[in-house]
Amino acid sequence: MSVPEHVLVIGAGLAGLRTVQGLRRAGYEGRLSLVGAEEHLPYDRPPLSKQYLAGEWDRSRIELASEDDLEELGVRTHLGRAAVALRPGEVELDDGATLHADAIVLAVGVTSRTLDGQPGSIHVLRSVDESDGLRDALADASSLLVVGAGFVGAEVASTAVDRGLAVTVVETAPVPMERLLGERGGTLVARLMTDAGIDLRTGVSVASLTATGAELSDGSTVSADETVVGIGGRLDLGWLEGSGPDLSGGIPCDERGRVEGLDGVWAVGDAAAWTDPRTGDRARLEHWTSAAEQAAAVAADIAGGDPPPATVPFFWSDQFGLKIQLIGRPGAADEVLTLHGDGLDGGAVKGTVLGYLRGDTLVAVAGFGAARLIARYRRPLSDGVDRAALLKFRDTLS
Ligand SMILES: Cc1cc2nc3c(=O)[nH]c(=O)nc-3n(C[C@H](O)[C@H](O)[C@H](O)COP(=O)(O)OP(=O)(O)OC[C@H]3O[C@@H](n4cnc5c(N)ncnc54)[C@H](O)[C@@H]3O)c2cc1C
Structure with missing residues (x-):
């Protein structure tokens, strides 16, 4: 594969930014463009449920790159623009523009899953705007309902308890964070929650949700000033339908991030299902470190170098x-x-x-x-x- 003249990265989050940085670090000297659906410059998401939500960190601490940084890297940015179609060698944006490139990297992450019929006043947490909205709402609230005890729900609950709110957590699984830590690991998170005074209700789901609380599947009710739904990420890849690959489990990639069946296209981060070189299995990892490592590997691959050796997945969460x-x-x-x-x-x-x-x-x-x-x-x-x-x-x- 020859080194491309123009690399186009779709998605200006962690994985997209690390891809353009990694390309320059790997000696790539060609054109670089970065498209991001959000108006914002790339920022970091983990603090959105931790220090930033708590008001301990200001906006500057979550910025991953400034305009000057991107200019210095020679990256042309298209922020506030979503990609709406992928065709061989080109991407169409929502303003009708078409960008041509001989290498395209999909770094589009995931969006928040929501409950059917979820009222608009209920919070979700994926973006900095949503974190700002939730922080302002918590400032005026004395109680919070958290639906879903994955890591985002658990961290929000922890931050809210620290701010003095009465917190109820509702989780369908028998324990919090079961998907990441398994049932035994999850029992330890349950202990952290109940020791912190949280009203933890597991093995029940939300039957109906209003702006002031919820009715649960066991007939009990919860009332709360504010509610956050944290029930995981959802793939938002409708714009790639028809481009070829089966996207039901994420964007299918080999162990170097090359997208199956699409020449000159790579995928990195939360939306990408990379092949594990040890087992041959494909999996998506919604982990910060994996997004950064995949970006470095893809940058090396595009620039014609050897990707760094695969590492074991790593995830962290700060709570209680x-x-x-x-x-x-x-x-x-x-x-x-x-x-x-x-x-x-x-x-x-x-x-x-x-x-x-x-x-x-x-x-x-x-x-x-x-x-x-x-x-x-x-x-x-x-x-x-x-x-x-x-x-x-x-x-x-x-
Ligand atoms: C609140 C919160 C806390 C977290 N805490 C931790 C933690 O403690 N530890 C950990 O390991 N991980 C944590 N994570 C996960 C970690 O942040 C993600 O794994 C990481 O952000 C993934 O990077 P990404 O670039 O793939 O996706 P993102 O950071 O989501 O970036 C994707 C970007 O692509 C844009 N985009 C999407 N579609 C399009 C399109 N069609 N056109 C243009 N742009 C598009 C999106 O708007 C978004 O800005 C947390 C995530 C959240 C939300």
Whole structure:
């Protein structure tokens, strides 16, 4: 593949920005364009449910690049413009303009899922504008209902409790954050929530939602001044329909981010389903670190270099005074065991580290306020150690 003359990146979030930065770092000297549906310059999303929502960080701290930075990189920006069609070698924007390029990178992320018939006054949280709106609303509220106890819901609940609000969390699964941490890991998050005074209602769903509360599937009701729905991300790829690939599980990519069946097109970040070189499985990871790493790999690939070696997925969440960290792919596990701490036996959650095994092989490690220990498990995890080697390694750390 020859080095392209013009690289067009669609989506000006983390993955899009890191792609253009990575291209210049890799020595790419051709034309670069960045299209973003939001009016804003690229900004960071994790603080939107944490320090920024809490009012501890101002806007400048979440900016990922200034206009000067992008000018210095020689990037032509089209902000406030959405891509509406992809054809071979070109992308059409919502103002009717068509941009031609010999390499196109799709970095479009996901949008918030909502409940059927969700009233417009109910908050969701994906963008800085939504975080601003929620922060202002919380300032005048004394109670909050959080629908969905994924990481965004859990972090919003934690921030709201810190601000003195009475918080109710409703979750359909038996425990919070089950999708990321599994049922046993989720029980520890449930403990963090109830210890913080949250009214946690699991195993129930919302039957109806109004501006002042909800009726739940078990017949109970919750009233609240404000409500946030945090039930995960939704792919918004309608504009790519008809371009070729099956987009139901995300934009399908090989292990270098090249989109299946579309020459000269790559995909990175939350919307991209990359192939895991170890297992051959395809998965989307809505993790900050994966978005940044995929962008670096695609930039190297386009610039004609060797992509950096694949790393194990990493995710973190800050809530209830703890940093929860997860490395690996816990979804593949069929067994969870305690490696450190006694949170699962009713002891302190802080310091607990869980190992996730598939058969006899370590596939993930999760830590709750145990950053030093988690860092030590990266190597055994990428080596895919077996149970005996894992326990032997664990004993060297105790
Ligand atoms: C509140 C919140 C907290 C988070 N906290 C954590 C955390 O603690 N740890 C962690 O690992 N991850 C966290 N994440 C996830 C992390 O932020 C994402 O994985 C990361 O932002 C993904 O980057 P991205 O570039 O793929 O998508 P995004 O950052 O969503 O950027 C995609 C951009 O593309 C634009 N776009 C979409 N469609 C089009 C189109 N057709 N044309 C032009 N532009 C388009 C969108 O408007 C958006 O600006 C959090 C996410 C949120 C929302």
